[in-house]
Structures are given as C-alpha cells and as structure tokens.
Amino acid sequence: MDKKTWIIVGVIIAAFAGLVGISLWQHGDGESTVATTEVDYNNYDTTTIIAADDSTGNLAENIDGETDAPILIFDYADYQCEGCASMNPQLNKLVEEYDGKVAVVFRTYIQSYHQNGTAAASAANAAAKQGYWKKFKDLMFTNQDAWYSANAAERQELFESYFMQASEGKGDLSQFRDDMKGNDVAQKIAFDRGLADKVGLEWTPSIWLGDELIQREDMGSGFLATMREKIDKKLKELEKK
DSSP: OOHHHHHHHHHHHHHHHHHHTOOOOOOSTTOOOOOOOOOOGGGOOTTSOOOOOGGGTTOOOEEESOTTOSEEEEEEEOTTOHHHHHHHHHHHHHHHHTTTTEEEEEEEOOOTTOTTHHHHHHHHHHHHHTTOHHHHHHHHHHTHHHHTTOOHHHHHHHHHHHHHHHTTTOSOHHHHHHHHTOHHHHHHHHHHHHHHHHTTOOSSSEEEETTEEOOGGGSSTTHHHHHHHHHHHHHHHHHHO
C-alpha cells in the first residue's frame, strides 16, 4: 500500500484501539518486545535530562547538543511521523545556531497506527547504544519515505544500511540487530511513552521549551523565529541571575 493508504488504515486502527481500550505495540523481526517494568513517574521531572536507571532500561536520554546546555528543548516524536521528519532539520538548526547553549532531548511517542514505528524506535535506540543515535536519527527522518510502508524484511535492510552509514562502517551490525530486540530498548521506548503521557501529549511532534509547550500554530513556517525569540528571552533571564 502507498503512504496515503497506510495513513487511512492507521486512522481506522487507532480509532478501533481507542474504542476497545487497548494499546497497540508491534512485534516481530527486528522489533523489541513490550517492556514490563512498572514505573512511578512521580519520581521523574520531565523538564530535566533524566539519568539512566532501571526504569529507562539503563539507557540514557537521546540528546542532540551538550548535556549541560542551559536551554533544553524536549521533542516528543515518532520516527514515522511526517511532521516530526519536517521538524527535525529545524531543531538541528537551533542546536547548531546556539552552539552549546541549546540541546534537544528526543523522547519517543509511537502512534498506534504507524506499523513501522516501534521497529524504527528500536533501531534508533540500538544505534544509540553504540553512540550513533544523532546521525542515525537524521538518516531515518531524511529517508522516511523509503521505509514508511516497507515490510519487516525491507525496513530491516534499510535500518541496517542507515546504521552502517551513521557509524561510517565502524558499528557492530550483529550487536545492532540483537539490541533492536533487547528488553532494555523496549523498556526505554515504554519509559519515553510514559513521560509523554505524564505531560499530557496530544500530538506529535510535541515540543516543549523547558516547561512551556510550543503551540501547534507556532510550529509552521514561523517556528524558527518563534523559538529564537523565546530562547533569547530565556538566555537573557539566565544572565540576570
């Protein structure tokens, strides 16, 4: 099926899932299993970088930029989300422009109707375990059309090719395959979703500047200008302290 057909099918599936009160998770080749560790999200501050622990699968946050940057942007996104793909280069630009002052913390929220969403998130976190998340993430979004409607075998081949590109041929491909199916990766994906639920996520991409939700009407052509204005204001406030 083409992308439009998948979207229509996905909307129907999502509506059905809401009616019967179930949560859809993908399983199969190259995908992590559902994590089972119970998490008390009251123990976590969603406006900070959360340290790796058992609840996160002992995996660190996926971050573009310096971890000690004074301004943190939190991007709750789905690798199969078209809006998330279009937003990615703009967030990258902010990190580059505000060298050392702005970092983007990426947290996964997989839409139930995205048939390749879980596999994509599993692949990204597997790449992160070997230190290649940023380059892999960019390749995933840039090439989203190629794997959007792919079957399991096709998408796995593509994800592996992106991993080798991101690692410049230095990554351990066998380990990457194993990590995609690992419980720690599954736990990280589940943990991110729990954080998204805690902040009351309603759409993807859902972008927060610290504790401020960026409204959907500000995420169009004027997004960069809006974000620069808000970031500059926050930096000036920090200088006064």
